[in-house]
Amino acid sequence: MTLKAIIFDVDGTLAETEEAHRIAFNEEFAAQGLPWEWDRALYKELLRVTGGKERIRHYIEEYKPPKGEEALARIPEIHKAKSERYMRMIADGAVPLRPGVERLIREAKEAGLKVGIATTTSTPNVETLIQATLGQPAAEVFDAMACGEEVTAKKPAPDLYELALEKLGVAHNEAVAIEDSRNGLLSALRAGVPVIITPSGYTADEDFADALSVVSHLGEPDKPYEHIHGFGWAQSMVTPQMLARMIEGWAGRPSRPVPPPGLGA
Ligand code: XBP
């Protein structure tokens, strides 16, 4: 098949944003009088649940923290205020793009490929990150965006990738996904999209055996990636030409059966 689009995840893939999310959650919990503190170890566990609102609900139901029951009804407002805190941090330039992201987006456009987004976070968060890092509105950078608030089932369900494919107007085997997490990998694979993984700080030890390739990051001319698993290239960077060659051999099916949503994620 011919490569027509590259679909990027956001958190952990475009940028190492999860620490900013974690800090924003904790600051908002304190502001709301909730004696909760998500340290890094706990946040790593909580990241298994995608979506901030879903993550807070999961924390209350599974960890039974003080004041949890009374906070259940306030999840939407807690999450809204957390998102505003997060966007202030991102707008202030707190988090740069990861190596190779800006380059690959530019090279993809030059090669005539479409570029899209499939993320469980919400549209304003993506817009703030792109404006702060690339100095341009996200709508000018990306041909299509599929964001968390547009679907009922977030990653690892396939819905976000299916929506991104539909908006981009490409078939599943004409696209490649760039992801950082197992939830993202499963979401893309369930939509039939092959995946390159660039693990992030929180996801480095996750199971990426079903990815076509795992590399430390997308690479820059003076900052080569480290090849970790799967397809490897002698070059130092992930380029549109390599991705195109790679998916020529992709039959549209992962090498192992993908567990259905809700299982084995
Ligand atoms: C990662 C997520 C998000 C963020 C928090 O999204 O699971 O929930 O942790 O963002 P992705 P929100 O890797 O798909 O971009 O609080 O806005 O949900």
Ligand code: MG
């Ligand atoms: Mg991610």
